[in-house]
Amino acid sequence: MSSNLEVSFNSPQCGWMSVGFKNGTSEFHTTTAHAPHANALGELLDILTSLLDGSLSQAGLVLHWNRDPQEYDLRFLPDASGVHFEVYEYPDEDREAADRELVFSHTGDARDICNAFAETFARLYEDRNTDDFEFNWHQPFPVSAYERFKAAIANRA
Numbered sequence: 001m002s003s004n005l006e007v008s009f010n011s012p013q014c015g016w017m018s019v020g021f022k023n024g025t026s027e028f029h030t031t032t033a034h035a036p037h038a039n040a041l042g043e044l045l046d047i048l049t050s051l052l053d054g055s056l057s058q059a060g061l062v063l064h065w066n067r068d069p070q071e072y073d074l075r076f077l078p079d080a081s082g083v084h085f086e087v088y089e090y091p092d093e094d095r096e097a098a099d100r101e102l103v104f105s106h107t108g109d110a111r112d113i114c115n116a117f118a119e120t121f122a123r124l125y126e127d128r129n130t131d132d133f134e135f136n137w138h139q140p141f142p143v144s145a146y147e148r149f150k151a152a153i154a155n156r157a
Contacts, residue, residue: 005085005106005116009124012137021087021104028087028104032065032072034138040065042142045149047076048117051083051110052152060084064095071095083110111156118153121146 010018012034020029032040044063050056060077071090076083087104090096106113124133128141 005108005113007116007120009120011124011127011131012133014136015138017137021085021106023106026104026106030070030072030089031067033068035066037064037066038139039142042145044074044117045121045142045145048114049145049149049152051076051078052114052149052156066093069093073100078110082107083113085113114149114153114156118149121149 004023006020006022008018008020008022008029015034016031017034018029018031021027037043040063047056047061047063050061056076056078058078060075062076063074065072065074069092071093073086073088073090073095075086075088077086078084085104085106085108086102088100089103090100092099125141125143125146127133134140
């Protein structure tokens with residue numbers, strides 16, 4: 001398995017958010033947009049919660065997100081060795097598999113991966129009023145999904 005995963009989501013600005021993933025062997029940073037995948041943050045939290053509560057099937061789950069015109073898939077695939085987290089980049093919204101590029105991958109324990117995301121979501125949540133999250137992201141913070149995720153983390157502690 002790779003080194004510890006580090007996840008960074010910076011406070012949104014004008015409907016855009018800087019995101020980054022880093023481990024001991026690779027690093028990937030980009031910006032993502034609030035649309036057209038309007039529920040991306042909530043869906044990501046739901047995927048992470050399913051990793052913790054064991055409801056994520058072996059087929060895994062894929063989160064679609066975009067940069068415009070680039071599109072991204074964040075893939076979470078559990079198996080006996082842990083969870084494979086992969087980020088694929090597509091040049092446009094057509095999402096042709098032949099055109100995609102693997103830009104980041106990490107394999108680790110579900111708890112460790114979720115803890116890395118928990119740190120950055122905790123910062124976003126704590127700063128949501130100061131940073132005027134809803135205005136700057138053009139959508140509300142997914143509070144319900146975040147609370148379910150926090151509860152799943154607490155149950156695994």
